[in-house]
Amino acid sequence: MQFITELKRTHSAGQLRGVDAGKEVVLMGWVKARREHGGATFVDLRDRDGFTQLRFDQSLNADLYEQAKQIRPEFVIAVQGRVESRGEMINPEMATGEIEVVVQRLEIFNAAKTPPFQIRDDVEVNEDLRLRYRFLDLRRDGMQAILKTRSQTNRAVREHLLDHGFLELETPILTKATPEGARDYLVPSRIHAGSFYALPQSPQLFKQLFMVAGYERYFQICKCFRDEDLRADRQPEFTQIDIEMSFVEPEDIYAMVEGMLKRIFKEVKGLDIDTPFKRYTYDEAMARYGSDKPDLRFGLELQDVSDVVAECGFSVFTGAIQSGGQVKALRLPGGGDLSRGQIDKLADVVKIYGAKGLAWMRKKADGSWQSPFAKQLSEAERAAIEARLGIEAEDVAFFVADKPSVVAASLGALRLKLGQQLGLIDKDAYAFCWVTDFPSFEYDEEAKRWVAIHHPFTSPRRADISLMETDPGAVYAQAYDVVLNGYELGGGSIRIHEEAVQSKVFELLGLSKEESRAKFGFLLDALSYGTPPHGGIALGMDRLIMLLTGTDNIRDVIAFPKTLKASCAMTNAPSSVDQLQLDEVHIALKRASTPVEA
RNA sequence: GGGGUUGUAGCUCAGUUGGUUAGAGCGCUGGCCUGUCAAGCCAGAGGCCGCGGGUUCAAGUCCCGUCAACCCCGCCA
Numbered sequence: 001m002q003f004i005t006e007l008k009r010t011h012s013a014g015q016l017r018g019v020d021a022g023k024e025v026v027l028m029g030w031v032k033a034r035r036e037h038g039g040a041t042f043v044d045l046r047d048r049d050g051f052t053q054l055r056f057d058q059s060l061n062a063d064l065y066e067q068a069k070q071i072r073p074e075f076v077i078a079v080q081g082r083v084e085s086r087g088e089m090i091n092p093e094m095a096t097g098e099i100e101v102v103v104q105r106l107e108i109f110n111a112a113k114t115p116p117f118q119i120r121d122d123v124e125v126n127e128d129l130r131l132r133y134r135f136l137d138l139r140r141d142g143m144q145a146i147l148k149t150r151s152q153t154n155r156a157v158r159e160h161l162l163d164h165g166f167l168e169l170e171t172p173i174l175t176k177a178t179p180e181g182a183r184d185y186l187v188p189s190r191i192h193a194g195s196f197y198a199l200p201q202s203p204q205l206f207k208q209l210f211m212v213a214g215y216e217r218y219f220q221i222c223k224c225f226r227d228e229d230l231r232a233d234r235q236p237e238f239t240q241i242d243i244e245m246s247f248v249e250p251e252d253i254y255a256m257v258e259g260m261l262k263r264i265f266k267e268v269k270g271l272d273i274d275t276p277f278k279r280y281t282y283d284e285a286m287a288r289y290g291s292d293k294p295d296l297r298f299g300l301e302l303q304d305v306s307d308v309v310a311e312c313g314f315s316v317f318t319g320a321i322q323s324g325g326q327v328k329a330l331r332l333p334g335g336g337d338l339s340r341g342q343i344d345k346l347a348d349v350v351k352i353y354g355a356k357g358l359a360w361m362r363k364k365a366d367g368s369w370q371s372p373f374a375k376q377l378s379e380a381e382r383a384a385i386e387a388r389l390g391i392e393a394e395d396v397a398f399f400v401a402d403k404p405s406v407v408a409a410s411l412g413a414l415r416l417k418l419g420q421q422l423g424l425i426d427k428d429a430y431a432f433c434w435v436t437d438f439p440s441f442e443y444d445e446e447a448k449r450w451v452a453i454h455h456p457f458t459s460p461r462r463a464d465i466s467l468m469e470t471d472p473g474a475v476y477a478q479a480y481d482v483v484l485n486g487y488e489l490g491g492g493s494i495r496i497h498e499e500a501v502q503s504k505v506f507e508l509l510g511l512s513k514e515e516s517r518a519k520f521g522f523l524l525d526a527l528s529y530g531t532p533p534h535g536g537i538a539l540g541m542d543r544l545i546m547l548l549t550g551t552d553n554i555r556d557v558i559a560f561p562k563t564l565k566a567s568c569a570m571t572n573a574p575s576s577v578d579q580l581q582l583d584e585v586h587i588a589l590k591r592a593s594t595p596v597e598a
Numbered sequence: 599g600g601g602g603u604u605g606u607a608g609c610u611c612a613g614u615u616g617g618u619u620a621g622a623g624c625g626c627u628g629g630c631c632u633g634u635c636a637a638g639c640c641a642g643a644g645g646c647c648g649c650g651g652g653u654u655c656a657a658g659u660c661c662c663g664u665c666a667a668c669c670c671c672g673c674c675a
Contacts, residue, residue: 035636036637038632039631039632040632042633089633091634094635117625118609118625123636126610128667182673201674201675227674231670232668232669232670352671354671452675454675455675509675563667564668569667
């Protein structure tokens with residue numbers, strides 16, 4: 001025995017071809033399948049490269065044939081043998097199908113219990129079981145392909161940025177809690193009783209300080225942490241491609257990111273994507289798509305009909321307009337065959353986003369309207385709506401009347417729902433765009449104060465700086481998102497590089513001079529010691545991999561993800577800790593916690 | 599914090615208006631088979647119907663609670 005010390009693996013399991021016939025080889029890997037034929041046993045041997053058929057033949061070696069009978073799926077074995085052509089028996093379906101390895105020597109490194117689920121892509125398995133046995137799930141071809149794509153993407157990012165003069169620099173994981181933004185993950189300090197580090201929500205300030213320090217072009221592929229509720233595309237810890245550049249304006253960032261994404265798609269998918277990307281201002285995206293991350297793979301744009309129905313007899317419309325709202329519509333060409341039941345289901349969609357209801361009309365073949373509110377409109381008003389929306393016979397149009405944020409959210413969601421339901425989305429398309437000119441601030445009704453929409457270090461447009469004192473809601477930011485197929489792939493901004501402007505923003509956000517000093521004194525100091533104009537962007541690596549691999553679940557692209565409740569099904573993190581550990585970090589629990597099995 | 603879906607064999611699921619002994623495919627175990635291709639044929643084992651209450655003569659099925667996973671709203675500078 002002692003195979004591993006005597007013999008080295010000569011080939012991977014995906015490597016051998018017809019021309020290799022006659023070679024003596026050593027393969028090591030996992031048993032994917034065993035087919036017993038009474039006198040001959042075939043074993044598919046898998047490694048991360050592929051799989052190769054092994055043959056154990058009773059007539060050639062009876063002892064070995066008996067040994068092979070104990071082999072089961074997922075055993076890890078090593079074999080030495082001779083590559084033979086399969087002659088007439090070639091399997092064109094598999095890469096190594098021209099050959100098989102006739103085994104002369106076998107060693108079982110490790111037997112395997114019957115796995116809790118079959119290791120194959122075509123067997124559906126409950127996700128929580130997959131996550132509990134993630135080390136088995138990750139053996140599946142599909143998962144291996146995703147993580148290989150992830151590795152290739154990392155490589156393409158690094159090569160591209162290094163080629164363009166960026167330095168890959170690291171920033172702290174143990175850092176300072178921030179008053180703005182997402183909830184922080186906290187780490188108690190042992191040495192400083194009662195004090196806490198926070199895990200970074202992003203390396204935002206550190207990368208700006210690299211610019212202050214004169215590094216000019218920085219990037220990092222880094223973990224970020226946000227303690228907020230999760231979604232299909234959100235994890236508590238996620239990976240970001242973090243970029244910052246000095247002496248730039250937004251156009252420089254756009255060009256750089258477009259070049260990088262072009263390279264990624266070329267190297268990873270072999271696809272040439274079109275650049276430059278389309279551009280929409282935030283206001284335009286919201287108006288036309290009801291979203292700041294529009295899915296441009298299909299049409300169904302929204303239309304404002306407020307002016308047309310302002311004087312009509314339908315109080316749902318006029319009431320919304322009179323209280324400062326609007327009425328917008330979405331025309332569905334050929335939607336006339338939707339049933340009432342289907343329309344009711346669509347009404348449920350808009351209600352999720354706060355719409356009180358979904359008004360609709362259908363233009364029948366004879367030109368008349370079928371609609372719950374048709375009678376409330378004059379003939380002229382109906383004609384004006386038809387003209388505005390371009391309604392033709394057998395079209396349906398949907399209307400939402402409410403305040404603008406509700407109209408956008410609900411019709412935007414309805415648009416996506418219809419796009420998916422009616423198969424309007426080309427699954428192979430990659431529709432990129434930039435969304436630019438976000439508002440800088442919005443008023444938080446609950447907190448009764450202004451908050452930054454992007455982050456407090458984002459530079460307002462220079463012309464808008466004076467508006468900060470008079471009309472903060474009218475200030476637009478030099479902020480931009482890059483959007484792909486309805487996902488926010490990344491976002492960034494030109495940063496404030498003047499201490500006076502930064503102080504003004506802190507003031508607007510309700511931070512006193514003392515608080516500003518306490519929380520961000522180091523930043524204000526830095527801005528006072530020679531700071532270049534600078535800006536950057538961060539791209540969500542996990543979402544990028546999702547789009548590159550065609551999954552809609554972020555857990556599929558993370559090797560060891562958390563569940564929706566932010567726990568790890570495999571390790572059972574988070575778990576309780578010993579009293580001693582708590583004492584060391586000066587923490588007393590409010591009430592005795594239920595011990596969690598670690 | 600709120601709304602929704604799911605939970606039955608190792609896995610994926612079926613299980614009627616509440617009614618006899620809870621089924622299927624895959625997997626597993628054993629047998630047969632020398633050219634299979636994530637084989638085929640035969641046989642067998644395998645069930646806390648998520649958990650706890652309740653209604654009922656009778657509950658996998660109805661009701662209440664609870665746990666877990668998932669999807670969404672809020673939240674995510």
